[in-house]
Each structure stands twice: as C-alpha cells, then as structure tokens.
Amino acid sequence: MLNSLKQVTYGDEMMEAVADAMPLPLVVVGRDERIMAANAPARTLFSEAMVGRHYITVLRQPMLLDAIENVLRLSEPAETVYRITESQRELVYDVVVRPVTVADFACVTVAFEDKTELNEAGQMRRDFVANVSHELRTPLTAVLGFIETLLGPASEDDVARKRFLEIMSREAQRMNRIVGDLLSLSRVEAERRVRPTDQVDIPAVLRSVVSSLHPVAEAQGVDLILEGADGTEEVPGDHDQLTQVFTNLIENAIKYGGRDKEVHVCLTSHTVEPTMRSSAIRVDISDQGEGIATQHIPRLTERFYRVDSHRSREMGGTGLGLAIVKHILNRHRGRLRVESHVGQGSCFSVILPYE
Incomplete structure (x- = not known):
C-alpha cells in the first residue's frame, strides 16, 4: 500500500523536470495527497498555483477524485474520464492514474489525454450517417409509395400514372443529386491535404x-x-x-x-x-x-x-x-x-x- 511507504524528499526542480518531459498534461500527487509537480499543460488546464495544494481542491470532479483515492489506497492503476466546458465546447480527456514506487519514494501520476477532436469526429460521423439516411429516406419512401399505387389502384388510370411518374422522376433525380454531391464531397476530402x-x-x-x-x-x-x-x-x-x-x-x-x-x-x-x-x-x-x-x-x-x-x-x-x-x-x-x-x-x- 502506498500509505505504508516512506517518502523521501526529492528536489522540486527534479520533479518539475520529470513532469515537463511529458507532452500531455501531467499531475504528480504525493503520499501526503498534495500535488508535488505539474507540467505546463496541466497548469494551463487547471491552475498556475496548483503545486503544493491538496489534489481535492484542484481536480474536483468526483470520478477523477475517486480514481486517485483508489490508487493511493490500493496501489492499483485506474482510468477515468475528465470533462469540462470551455467557450461552449465540451472538452473530453481520458485520464490514466498510475502508482509510482522507486526505493523509498512513492507517488501517483495523473496523465490527461485530450480526446475532444476524436469524440467530435465520431459524433460528426454519426450525425452524417443519420442525415444521409434521413435525406434519402424521404424521396425513397415517396417513390416506393407511388410504385405501390401504380401497381394497384392506379394501374388503369392514365392521368394518375403520368402524374405519379413525374413525381417519381423528380424524387429519383433528387436522390441522384444527393449521391453525386456526397461523392464530390468525398473526393474533395480525400485530397484536402494535397x-x-x-x-x-x-x-x-x-x-x-x-x-x-x-x-x-x-x-x-x-x-x-x-x-x-x-x-x-x-x-x-x-x-x-x-x-x-x-x-x-x-x-x-x-x-x-x-x-x-x-x-x-x-x-x-x-x-x-x-x-x-x-x-x-x-x-x-x-x-x-x-x-x-x-x-x-x-x-x-x-x-x-x-x-x-x-x-x-x-x-x-x-x-x-x-x-x-x-x-x-x-x-x-x-x-x-x-x-x-x-x-x-x-x-x-x-x-x-x-x-
């Protein structure tokens, strides 16, 4: 257990150097539950004056606090999600909490990986599929309905047949335009970096x-x-x-x-x-x-x-x-x-x- 380990005093400069070597936001929590070090991305995410404070007063979110507490208590790795809203945009981070033990020194590292763009891309794909399905479903439903009518009640009605075929032609052309624009958009996106x-x-x-x-x-x-x-x-x-x-x-x-x-x-x-x-x-x-x-x-x-x-x-x-x-x-x-x-x-x- 981390609480049973003795903690030796390492220089602040050494801890800061280790934290600053990480490109991701990184927070180091000591056995005394105070923040020992935080690199520049972490200070930007939370507070410039976070070092030396109790981690509960800085990190705040219950799921994240529970993960850190469990690692401090059980010395077992944990993972969670950290979410904040900034400028009306939700930022999502995957958080990995790991115990570190070297000789008589023990601490917990809390690393944050920004998954915002990946989540937004996933949401965009889901919205895109839903929109395409909706846009195609309406004309397709109309065409199928008119086909059913032409095969049934209007099979002998020349006037109705002509009117329905004209509507079906318009709806089919609309679907063709949608598919054409989708293909065009796909080609443009494939070449966007060239x-x-x-x-x-x-x-x-x-x-x-x-x-x-x-x-x-x-x-x-x-x-x-x-x-x-x-x-x-x-x-x-x-x-x-x-x-x-x-x-x-x-x-x-x-x-x-x-x-x-x-x-x-x-x-x-x-x-x-x-x-x-x-x-x-x-x-x-x-x-x-x-x-x-x-x-x-x-x-x-x-x-x-x-x-x-x-x-x-x-x-x-x-x-x-x-x-x-x-x-x-x-x-x-x-x-x-x-x-x-x-x-x-x-x-x-x-x-x-x-x-």
Missing part, C-alpha cells in the same frame, strides 16, 4: 461559369452581371474544383436572389488581403434576395444545414453545396466570407491567395 499546383485563370473560369448559367438566370428573370473579369489573373488551383465553387455560389445567388433581380459577380485583386496576410484575388457574388439571419451564417457550410429546408428542397438543393465549397477552398488555402442582412440580400466572397 495543395493544387496548376495555374488557373480565374477571370476565364468566371466567364465560362457565367456563360453556362445565363439560361438559368434568364429563366428566373435575373440579370447576371460580371465585373472585373476582362484580363488574366492566375492562382494555384484545381480548375474543375474552382469551377464547381463558382458554379455553386452563382447558381445559389440566382435561385435565392428572387425573380427580376440582379446578381453581381465582381472580381478584384488585392496587394494585401487582411484575411490572408498576403496578396490575393477576391470574387464577390452578391444578390438582392431576402438575406440570411445572423444566427444562420456560422452554420451555412455544415453538411445538410438549410436556412429554409422546404424551399431548398423545392429548388433542388441537397444541403451539401456550401460544404463542398468550404472543403475545396480549404484545400486551396482560401477563404469563404459571408455577409448578409435580412431584406437586403447576401454577398458570398471567395478569397484565393496568389502564392
């Missing part, structure tokens, strides 16, 4: 995208205006992915900007871009639509997040477009900025570094 090196002429990309979307704009009565894209401005990038970025953003502006309005696509070059701390090219895509409430803006790039779910689905949205944009721009070391005011329209800005 920075593209080809030179891409951004004005040429914008001219091509605007030209291809003019029929969509005309159908909505939208005047699509391109400014500042007459010359040549090259940045390192992936041509197809940047084309996808601008297609998604301009198409969104046309769809949600309202009929008989204007959508402006404006390209500018900045010698010093504050958000990049270097020279960059900036493309602003602004509409005259209803605008987006402030509370929605931080979540726009989340997968399947929609400000207006019903309206988005009616317009063929999958809820993945802005998530794809964010991941592509991350790969290009770029930025996406959103400014919007309810009733005054929105502006989505793409910022890409020259180097």
Whole structure:
C-alpha cells in the first residue's frame, strides 16, 4: 500500500523536470495527497498555483477524485474520464492514474489525454450517417409509395400514372443529386491535404461559369452581371474544383436572389488581403434576395444545414453545396466570407491567395 511507504524528499526542480518531459498534461500527487509537480499543460488546464495544494481542491470532479483515492489506497492503476466546458465546447480527456514506487519514494501520476477532436469526429460521423439516411429516406419512401399505387389502384388510370411518374422522376433525380454531391464531397476530402499546383485563370473560369448559367438566370428573370473579369489573373488551383465553387455560389445567388433581380459577380485583386496576410484575388457574388439571419451564417457550410429546408428542397438543393465549397477552398488555402442582412440580400466572397 502506498500509505505504508516512506517518502523521501526529492528536489522540486527534479520533479518539475520529470513532469515537463511529458507532452500531455501531467499531475504528480504525493503520499501526503498534495500535488508535488505539474507540467505546463496541466497548469494551463487547471491552475498556475496548483503545486503544493491538496489534489481535492484542484481536480474536483468526483470520478477523477475517486480514481486517485483508489490508487493511493490500493496501489492499483485506474482510468477515468475528465470533462469540462470551455467557450461552449465540451472538452473530453481520458485520464490514466498510475502508482509510482522507486526505493523509498512513492507517488501517483495523473496523465490527461485530450480526446475532444476524436469524440467530435465520431459524433460528426454519426450525425452524417443519420442525415444521409434521413435525406434519402424521404424521396425513397415517396417513390416506393407511388410504385405501390401504380401497381394497384392506379394501374388503369392514365392521368394518375403520368402524374405519379413525374413525381417519381423528380424524387429519383433528387436522390441522384444527393449521391453525386456526397461523392464530390468525398473526393474533395480525400485530397484536402494535397495543395493544387496548376495555374488557373480565374477571370476565364468566371466567364465560362457565367456563360453556362445565363439560361438559368434568364429563366428566373435575373440579370447576371460580371465585373472585373476582362484580363488574366492566375492562382494555384484545381480548375474543375474552382469551377464547381463558382458554379455553386452563382447558381445559389440566382435561385435565392428572387425573380427580376440582379446578381453581381465582381472580381478584384488585392496587394494585401487582411484575411490572408498576403496578396490575393477576391470574387464577390452578391444578390438582392431576402438575406440570411445572423444566427444562420456560422452554420451555412455544415453538411445538410438549410436556412429554409422546404424551399431548398423545392429548388433542388441537397444541403451539401456550401460544404463542398468550404472543403475545396480549404484545400486551396482560401477563404469563404459571408455577409448578409435580412431584406437586403447576401454577398458570398471567395478569397484565393496568389502564392
């Protein structure tokens, strides 16, 4: 038992050196139940003035205190979980408590391993699977229901058959768009650490995208205006992915900007871009639509997040477009900025570094 062991006095400098050699937060508790040493990560996690205090007054959480007490009493290893909330984010640590005995010296080490990102990634995967299941279940249920109706009561009704087949076609197309966007998102994420090196002429990309979307704009009565894209401005990038970025953003502006309005696509070059701390090219895509409430803006790039779910689905949205944009721009070391005011329209800005 640790309580039966004699404790010799080791210099504070030696204990601090041993603790500081650990990259993880580490706390050393002596036989007298006082904290003998704590490295810098541990002091940041708990308190700068924790050394010399009783461990109960610093560590506080019951599960952690019970684990330390059991190790002090029984000299057997223990493990537990330590959770705290910081800036509205839950931090999770796996804690390993071990007895240490060297000659006549005994203590207990308490090591904290940050599992926050791993837990968040697991939660994101679970949410993602749930969202995909939900998004696909609705059109799939509709298609199955119409098939059952066509095989039964409406088998001889030509009018009903045509109407049901049209609805089934729309729902099948919606599922196809969701699967296509999921595959696109997967490809982008697989390449997220590989920075593209080809030179891409951004004005040429914008001219091509605007030209291809003019029929969509005309159908909505939208005047699509391109400014500042007459010359040549090259940045390192992936041509197809940047084309996808601008297609998604301009198409969104046309769809949600309202009929008989204007959508402006404006390209500018900045010698010093504050958000990049270097020279960059900036493309602003602004509409005259209803605008987006402030509370929605931080979540726009989340997968399947929609400000207006019903309206988005009616317009063929999958809820993945802005998530794809964010991941592509991350790969290009770029930025996406959103400014919007309810009733005054929105502006989505793409910022890409020259180097």
